[in-house]
Amino acid sequence: MDHFSAKVLAWYRDHGRHDLPWQIPDPYARWLAEVMLQQTTVSAVVPYYHRFLSAFPSVQALAQASLDEVLASWSGLGYYARARNLHAAARLLMERHAGVFPRTADEWAALPGIGPSTAAAIVAFAFDVQAAILDANVRRVLSRYHGVAGRDAKTERLLWGHARAHTPADQVAAYTQAIMDLGALVCRKTPDCSACPLADGCSFDGEEAPPRRPPKPERAVYMAVIVEPERGILLVRRPPRGIWGGLWSLPESAALASLPAAVQALGIEGDMGEPHPPLWHVFTHFRLSITPVRVGRVSRGHGVAEGGDAMWYKGGTPGPGMPAPVRRLVNQFLEAS
Helix, strand or coil: CCHHHHHHHHHHHHHCCCCCCCCCCCHHHHHHHHHHCCCCCHHHHHHHHHHHHHHCCCHHHHHHCCHHHHHHHHCCCCCCHHHHHHHHHHHHHHHHHCCCCCCCHHHHHCCCCCCHHHHHHHHHHHHCCCCCCCCHHHHHHHHHHHCCCCCCHHHHHHHHHHHHHHCCCCCHHHHHHHHHHHHHHHCCCCCCHHHCCCHHHCCCCCCCCCCCCCCCCEEEEEEEEEEECCCEEEEEECCCCCCCCCCEECCEECCHHHHHHHHHCCCCCCEEEEECCCEEEECCCCEEEEEEEEEECCCCCCCCCCECCEEEECCCCCCCCCCHHHHHHHHHHHHHC
8 A cells, every 4th residue: 555545545534424325335336326426426416326226226126127217216317328328237237147246347347337437436345346446536636646637648548547556455445435535525626735635745736727618508499388187298208319318308399480390290289378488407518498388278189199209297206207307397387287
């Protein structure tokens, strides 16, 4: 164990996080947590982790579930490709490994949605296998400590080299959590260097230029809220890939003028109301304006039936998997109807 990892572990014993619900030597729990934690904070993940684990307590249960059930339990956490990949990986684990979890990072990295850092974290936490991680928090610690800047291939190789060099052969799970916690709690974007156990040897001089963040581009979409008193609101399934892939949503159009045609294509005849105030939703790379338009007085002779890619929804929990902003709109109109 080198000086770096010894100091990180000593700091972790007194200041790190020891009570996270997934801090158990269970590969299923660690896998689920590591996937959920991709691009999502611990505080946001905890309630979804409990809900998802309650619904699918084992890899067998997850593999046997339908994608709709999985997406419904994931609904609201965002980045839905993670849920689709998790479901696909569970089925591969059952088919190829008979439900026995691999013990090497390479085998985990061969599964959908699991990169090298996530794979290393799973085997380090679940099996205490020596494997280096390089998530965003660890990258920030190592970049500052070693004075490495940039995002090119050479920088990537340097950082992975440092990550491997500092990962000890013993206490791997504790060290992995420790270096992650140090980045999340101390070496943040605005660091607290006075609380850092590595401050004496760190190359960071406090002059790191903040990245320039151009304004997020904006997109607009118009969604039809088709209401029938006895059946509820009409939902349609989104394409399997792309934004909100495979989730249930409202019929939509990029322009208000073309929304009636999108509604009629579903076999619906009704009265288009005035646009309601838009709801804004922020993605990683853009902001989306969602303008709902209520469609009432729906013809009883319309051709939409439940099943396939359309369904009527009257509310209730947990309901089908819907994007969080769409669920808010649907609940709002159901309460008003």
